[in-house]
Amino acid sequence: MERWADRLDMVNRGVGRTVRWLAILMVLVQFAIVLMRYVYGFSSIAVNESVLYMHATLFMLGAGYTLLVDDHVRVDIFQARASARGKAWIDVIGHAVLLVPSILALLYWSWPSVRNAWAIHEGAISVGGIPAVFLLKTLIPAFCILLIVQSLACFLRNLLRLQEGRTA
Template sequence: MSIAATADSGAISDLPAAASGSMQPAMRILALSVSYLGFVYLANAYLVFWLDWPGVVALLGDAGLLGFAAPKEPLGGRVALAILQIAFYPVTVAAIVVYVLRTRARTLHMDAKRLSAIGAFVARAAFWTVLLVGLADAVVSFLRVEGLLPDVVGKGLAQDLGKSSFRAQVLHLPLMAAAIAISLFTRSVGFTWLALLVVVAELQIVILRFLYSYEQAFMADLVRFWYAALFLFASAYTLLHEGHVRVDVLYSGFGPRRRAWVNAVGAAILGAPVCWIVMTMGLANKFSVVSGPLLSFEVTQAGFGLYVKYMLAGYLLVFAVTMLLEFMASLLSNAGVLLEEADAPQSKGESDAHY
């Protein structure tokens, strides 16, 4: 037997049964904690930036811990809210530990499928959001630029729809809610349709520009709006099916077990930290690259363009969340291969039943 074959065959399964058995729940706790704590972090960011809760950083600064600057005003009675926000993290981990210990019969592959399903739901909701919001905002922008909006909705409402905050709350948010409802009843993500819509949106620009000499800012905005969504929302799907370009000279020659090692370590050491960096840096404060545009409902400088630039910043959160879930699903699936679980996937994309 060659050295490569020996290295490929000897792995976690060669450990004592007790050690191998303890790794399965440990891997589940790790992957589920890393995934669900991401949602806790996003929930805390919402509480801080939109509901004006003090937050973890303010509490640490108020107590003079870890070098954080003290808040401009003492927290006073709001300390309880900050403590509650901190408590969300250990409570979440504790709940995961209890869940794992009570469901020892669940395999790593089962949890991987669940994480992929959650990521697919997020991607579906995001897809329907950009579809509905893009079409609706394009119609409003067209009516505005042609001076027809007051005739359709009235002068007062037409003026209000020219304000980004009003349009976002009155038009975009209800459509987002509708998109979430639709995603509950659909079982696939329309990446193919979104790609087609990008082509159609670009084609109508070409036709109208060269045949009718007509072009408006919202038309190009719509192409960018949908193309950015296609690129970022489909990343997790591409990762699941190993569609990303691999720049390597070794991986293709590895056996199944060595590939599982590479994928598991890469997901845990390289993939998940990047997703957490995107979330933490994007929501570090009210002026960060994600929270700033979302809080101000930022729009482009073109007066009659789409009022959706703030949503492009939100795309980064969708990307980070879906990729984090898929990285942890990959970690669990490949750990299942190393532990030789009976239902471990044997080919790429086999674990997918939701995208």
């Protein structure tokens, strides 16, 4: 099971290492936007939208990596006072009962919108913008799949901890 969890981790580790560069690129593009607007008096809707696209890509594709490195938002009502074994149980139940079912529901309910966007190659959000909303909407199922993959890896690791009595 440990090997499977490691292989699943590799998916989000690779995606995380790739999309993290979007944060730097976003800052540079936003700086260029401000410079172009206030120094040169030039503005571009497509360039402005590119920041939105990068931001969406960074957060949607980086969610699985965030779960991998355990930097996600966690409500520590129960977990803060739990033993290591208790924390493993909370994570197992959380992944099986809360995370995966909700992500599967999101995947199921968003799929028609994504499919329709691809069918018509849905265009720009605003006039003069990037004509690729269908790509933006594709981030939703990608987010779901990457989160399910990482959730499965976490679930397997916690099951191993419970089986072996490991606390680390």
